[in-house]
Amino acid sequence: MGLAAFAPTLSENAPALTERGLTWKVHSTSEISARFQLNVCHDEMSPFELQGRLLSKTLEEEGTFEFDDKKLAFGSTAYPCLGGAHTLRFTPNPGSLLIGLKVAATLADASSHALNPELEPKTARDLTSDGLEWTLDGRDSTESGMLGLSLELNQAGFTFPPVPMSLGHNRVEIAGERNPFDPEVGQTVPLQLKAKSHYTEQAVAEVEVGFMHGGTSTPILTESDGWAKFDYPATQPGEDSVIATLRSPYDEPDAFPSHTFEIKVIAAGTEESGTRVSTSTMQTKEG
Numbered sequence: 103m104g105l106a107a108f109a110p111t112l113s114e115n116a117p118a119l120t121e122r123g124l125t126w127k128v129h130s131t132s133e134i135s136a137r138f139q140l141n142v143c144h145d146e147m148s149p150f151e152l153q154g155r156l157l158s159k160t161l162e163e164e165g166t167f168e169f170d171d172k173k174l175a176f177g178s179t180a181y182p183c184l185g186g187a188h189t190l191r192f193t194p195n196p197g198s199l200l201i202g203l204k205v206a207a208t209l210a211d212a213s214s215h216a217l218n219p220e221l222e223p224k225t226a227r228d229l230t231s232d233g234l235e236w237t238l239d240g241r242d243s244t245e246s247g248m249l250g251l252s253l254e255l256n257q258a259g260f261t262f263p264p265v266p267m268s269l270g271h272n273r274v275e276i277a278g279e280r281n282p283f284d285p286e287v288g289q290t291v292p293l294q295l296k297a298k299s300h301y302t303e304q305a306v307a308e309v310e311v312g313f314m315h316g317g318t319s320t321p322i323l324t325e326s327d328g329w330a331k332f333d334y335p336a337t338q339p340g341e342d343s344v345i346a347t348l349r350s351p352y353d354e355p356d357a358f359p360s361h362t363f364e365i366k367v368i369a370a371g372t373e374e375s376g377t378r379v380s381t382s383t384m385q386t387k388e389g
Contacts, residue, residue: 134158135199155199161253161262165194165233172354180251180265181272181351182219184243185301192253193233205229206254207236210264217247217269226256241301246270273300273352274309276359277328284366285336293363295346296328305329310349315342339369 140152162176168191169180182188206226220239250264277298285291297309305328312319313332324330347360
């Protein structure tokens with residue numbers, strides 16, 4: 103495990119024991135956790151054995167994080183939400199040397215006091231094989247921003263690198279859709295979709311909406327009122343569709359909210375084009 107360095111060295115020329123005792127510094131080049139035993143021996147005293155734990159500086163080697171019951175890959179960013187409360191859980195790997203040590207979670211690197219998330223509990227607790235759980239409450243937070251969650255080992259005097267978090271309106275849903283009319287060939291019709299926060303139900307600006315048409319996805323950000331607009335060009339008569347997908351950072355990509363706009367393009371100069379009666383879906387939820 104690379105644990106073989108002592109200062110001063112353990113040799114026949116070791117310094118003599120004095121009334122103040124002797125001190126050795128132990129260090130290692132190992133990148134993994136391991137147990138070790140330090141034996142202190144003297145011709146005129148019984149051997150003394152000191153059990154030690156060499157701890158990895160990489161939390162990934164010791165266990166897994168979950169954010170609202172979803173495994174959080176190390177190095178990735180968690181997305182807590184304004185107006186929401188979340189559960190964070192760390193579960194040690196079987197046989198992890200962290201088990202039995204006191205562990206505390208702290209928030210760091212808050213870019214603004216207005217972020218104001220609450221992390222509970224604040225006190226250190228013994229880490230069991232079942233893991234530890236914390237609650238991160240953003241219901242009193244008013245601003246978006248970056249912060250970090252760190253695990254502290256008080257007994258070892260060590261803090262693991264923080265898990266990055268981006269607080270904001272990260273869990274968004276579709277609040278409404280607008281598809282005003284069936285266009286004639288040569289016309290352009292606006293297709294609109296509105297985003298809202300899952301927790302506060304407020305309209306959310308600057309959410310990316312991908313409008314997929316003809317194999318091409320066009321990203322458009324929502325405006326301050328929560329609406330994003332895609333101008334659909336009617337090029338040929340017949341049935342067509344556009345799939346609008348909200349990028350919701352809290353969710354996995356395959357769970358992003360989406361809506362399919364069904365469009366009927368009418369040939370110009372026909373009796374049907376003269377009536378201009380829409381058969382497309384129009385759903386609007388104001389607010």
